[in-house]
Amino acid sequence: MQFVKDLFAIENQEFKLLFVEDNIVNREYILEILKHKFPNIITAENGEQGLELFSKHRPDLVITDIRMPALDGISMAEKLKEIDPELPIIIVSAFGDREELMKSIRTGITRFILKPVNNKELLAIVEELINLIRLRRKVKLQQQFIETILNSQKVITILTDGHELLGANHAALSFVGFDSLANLREKHKRYCDFFLDGDDCLASNEDWLSLLKNMPNQ
Structure with missing residues (x-):
């Protein structure tokens, strides 16, 4: 049955991540943490490049720094949310600024992580959000299946x-x-x-x- 095949495909899907960070040292460090468990990662050096790569590759999840040249992480996130309101976005920042935190919440940022990044915390959050994406897609597929049965x-x-x-x-x-x-x-x-x-x-x-x-x- 096609429905079962589609559910199996979602369960075994390889998810695509977009990581945006202007500092090359931080970018390589976090990339090293992620790539062993999540090999399909696209990297960008600033918010503008992040937007371009998102439009081109349509990743499932975005991880971004806040303070970057060209376009900061929160401004990029606002534009991404206009494209995909359900897109999970993780903000990684060296600053615990209350105003930045509140702006992130208003933007719809999913999670906020402070630097220095804790390896286990980052991996656990990414895994949690990927499971949430997988669940949403299963629910959507089930709804479509029910609609197909009803309309028959x-x-x-x-x-x-x-x-x-x-x-x-x-x-x-x-x-x-x-x-x-x-x-x-x-x-x-x-x-x-x-x-x-x-x-x-x-x-x-x-x-x-x-x-x-x-x-x-x-």
Whole structure:
């Protein structure tokens, strides 16, 4: 099955890192730490070069210094986040400046590491973020698989946990007049918005899953 093959591919995928550091000594030192466990690493000497290499290679994770010529690390990170809001970015800095830390948080920096870099800490953080990337991709793949199954059904099919809308196939979306699940969720948070109260209908505030379980001989 293609779904299983795709899951296996994600599990065994080799991830690509971009490391941006203007100081050659620091760059070679950290590169030496990383390359034994993460061989697919691209290096850049400043933020501008980092942006160019990101556009060219689309790495999965970025590690960058803050203070660099041409374009500093935080400014580069802001531009990268515009391209890919979910991109994990690690800031490595020799300065514990509070303003830099707050700006990093506002930018959406994933982690902040102070120099001198602790080898084990750096490797553990990179490994943690790669596992997070892998998990996100698996979840996305599973969602696509569920959507494929739902859309293969010609009957109106809605997926719910009993309260919120989790999924709906093309037939259901067409029936209620929406072109996407995102637009449907934006206007209707609960599945019961589509059901009428009546003698033969469930009231909108009833837990229909519990009712079904408790119905005798059903």
